[in-house]
Amino acid sequence: METxxxxxxxxxxxxxxxxxDGYLFPLSGLSEKEARAARMELEALERExxxxxxxxxxxxxxxxxxxxxxxxxxxxxxxxxxxxxxEGILGPDILxxxxxxxxxxxxxxQIVTMHQDLTYxxxxxxxxxxxxxxxxxxxxxxxxxxxxxxGSHKNPILPHEDTFDANNLLSRGQEVKxxxxxxxxxxxxxxxxxxxxxxxxxxxxxxxxxxDDRRIGVVxxxxxxxxxxxxxxxxxxxxxxxxxxxxxxxxxxAPESNFSVESLAIYDEIRxxxxxxxxxxxxxxxxxxx
Ligand SMILES: O=C(O)CCC(=O)C(=O)O
Numbered sequence: 377m378e379t380x381x382x383x384x385x386x387x388x389x390x391x392x393x394x395x396x397d398g399y400l401f402p403l404s405g406l407s408e409k410e411a412r413a414a415r416m417e418l419e420a421l422e423r424e425x426x427x428x429x430x431x432x433x434x435x436x437x438x439x440x441x442x443x444x445x446x447x448x449x450x451x452x453x454x455x456x457x458x459x460x461x462x463e464g465i466l467g468p469d470i471l472x473x474x475x476x477x478x479x480x481x482x483x484x485x486q487i488v489t490m491h492q493d494l495t496y497x498x499x500x501x502x503x504x505x506x507x508x509x510x511x512x513x514x515x516x517x518x519x520x521x522x523x524x525x526x527g528s529h530k531n532p533i534l535p536h537e538d539t540f541d542a543n544n545l546l547s548r549g550q551e552v553k554x555x556x557x558x559x560x561x562x563x564x565x566x567x568x569x570x571x572x573x574x575x576x577x578x579x580x581x582x583x584x585x586x587x588d589d590r591r592i593g594v595v596x597x598x599x600x601x602x603x604x605x606x607x608x609x610x611x612x613x614x615x616x617x618x619x620x621x622x623x624x625x626x627x628x629x630a631p632e633s634n635f636s637v638e639s640l641a642i643y644d645e646i647r648x649x650x651x652x653x654x655x656x657x658x659x660x661x662x663x664x665x666x
Contacts, residue, residue: 385460394465394573398529399580401564401572405458405510411569415512415592417448418477421634430635431644437635439545441646443475443596443614445639450475450614450630453596458508458571459617462598465506465573469601469618471625473505478545478593480520480585485543487520489551490581493597494533496548497576498607498653501533504600505576511566512592519591522572522582523561529575543584547654552579601625610649 386394394400406414425434442449453475462470480486494501515521539549556579564572574580576597585591601620605611613625620627628646631639 385457385462386464391464394575397524397526398578399524399526399562399564399572399574400461402566402570403457403461403573404569405455405508405571406569408567408569411512414448414452414594415568418512418592421446421448425635431640437643438477438479440476440547441474441643441650442477443472443630444628444643444646445631445635447631447634449477449594452510452594453614454616455510458510458596461571461573462506462508463617466504466598466600467618469620470598470616471601471613471620472616473597473599473613473625475594475596478509478595480545480582480591482585482588482590485584486545487543487584488522488545488580488582489539489541489549490523490525490554490556490579491536491546491550491552492528492531492533492577492579493574494576495536495550495552496654498605498609498611499576499599499603500606501577502599502603503575504603506598507574507576508571508596508598509564509566509574510571510594510596511568512594513568513589514587515564515566515591515593516587517563517565517583518585519587519589520582520585521566521591522564522574522580522593524564524572524574525556525560525579526562528579529577531577531579533577534579551581554579605653607653609653611653612646612649 535553536550541549601622604624614628
């Protein structure tokens, strides 16, 4: 396990707490005003593009690799305060591995079963990946905020079971085969503009949104450039900060306009490659992967 040697944007205590617990929150990413503006921009995009002839459902683009086709997601993935905190964990060289919008509409049954992110990604049980979850609306137990299990990142990748449940926001509906006691679930309450960080092995999940508002999370996975795709298949990143001296991943351009022809073509290529990695050995199919 890493130790607290780097701490730009995070003090030593915060870095130590991340490595001890496997997560850190709440951290400030955007002001309330900036978070409101980002939510308005997203909701304008949803109105404009919901029924606008996209090759795949809008929800697929939002849920997987949104940074490839939506400039605001690429921009939010490079939010300076988030990168400063990530730098405290990963060091100065940071790549964006994935960015996703995890949205639960008001009063819906969608959940995320307890899981470890790194299970199917082919990157191994690594310390060099951290996820930032940025709230654009209140994340609370009522709205279905994430729950983390403290210290669970010290486990290896544990066995998971695929459920392919339609109410599960995960691609395979995967669930870790471990009983998590309700008292071991730490609710990650965030106000709009705040974010949490979690380790790729931290066991986490979230319940349904029983509130009257949408629960909107911008979820960005950052890696150090020395990480590798262990399956030997092609894999992709977008530059965030510092340098990539390893070139273990193919670099993607940040999109310049929403769903441009070029970015949609890149999106399809990545989706086809990542489906091979993420859905390998799957016994069912996913609505977001092929
Ligand atoms: O948004 C959620 O409820 C879960 C997100 C998640 O699993 C993740 O960020 O790794």
